[in-house]
Amino acid sequence: MSGLHPLVLAAAEGDLPDWAQVGKARRRHMKRVAKLMKTWAQARGEHEDEVRRWKAAGWLHDVLREADPEALRPQVPEAFRDLPGRILHGPAAAERLAAEGVDDEPFLHAIRYHTLGHPGFDDLGKALYAADFLEPKRRLRPKWRARLRERMPEDMDAVVRDIVGERIRHLIKRGRPVRDETLGLWNALVEPER
Numbered sequence: 444m445s446g447l448h449p450l451v452l453a454a455a456e457g458d459l460p461d462w463a464q465v466g467k468a469r470r471r472h473m474k475r476v477a478k479l480m481k482t483w484a485q486a487r488g489e490h491e492d493e494v495r496r497w498k499a500a501g502w503l504h505d506v507l508r509e510a511d512p513e514a515l516r517p518q519v520p521e522a523f524r525d526l527p528g529r530i531l532h533g534p535a536a537a538e539r540l541a542a543e544g545v546d547d548e549p550f551l552h553a554i555r556y557h558t559l560g561h562p563g564f565d566d567l568g569k570a571l572y573a574a575d576f577l578e579p580k581r582r583l584r585p586k587w588r589a590r591l592r593e594r595m596p597e598d599m600d601a602v603v604r605d606i607v608g609e610r611i612r613h614l615i616k617r618g619r620p621v622r623d624e625t626l627g628l629w630n631a632l633v634e635p636e637r
């Protein structure tokens with residue numbers, strides 16, 4: 444018998460909970476992310492349930508992506524309430540999944556921080572962060588993304604470092620704030636200065 448929560452097992456097959464708020468295009472994005480997650484988990488030789496868990500993270504990361512951000516804001520812990528609306532869906536999905544009885548904290552953590560990044564990511568968290576950014580239909584810089592995809596999952600830390608570096612540069616270029624968690628992920632992946 445699987446140790447995974449029924450909701451997680453269903454999501455691994457592409458069956459989303461009835462409280463999901465996603466349109467067709469978003470669903471296709473989630474499916475592509477789930478497919479990358481499956482491929483990478485299998486390439487790592489993970490056992491069946493772990494492959495399902497990685498796939499389910501791909502399917503569930505954006506489960507509330509199209510909910511009204513202002514409806515999500517009061518549902519997330521205090522520390523996330525000042526986030527821009529488009530980032531609230533990660534923390535909100537983690538809260539909702541926990542309320543449904545999902546108690547796999549690293550799984551929830553990966554979903555909570557899939558947009559921001561976090562220095563405490565385990566491999567599932569890093570893989571989800573990378574899969575969301577590298578799924579093949581992303582329009583911006585497709586060749587660069589394809590090259591990074593080719594290096595996954597073997598070269599995961601370096602790939603994630605390249606992605607977070609790019610995201611930080613992008614935020615700086617647009618004069619946006621960079622969250623501590625995002626900088627923390629960068630710092631966790633570079634060699635300490637001597």
Ligand SMILES: [Fe+2]
Binds near residue numbers: 504532558
């Ligand atoms: Fe997202």
Ligand SMILES: [Fe+2]
Binds near residue numbers: 472476504505575
């Ligand atoms: Fe996404």
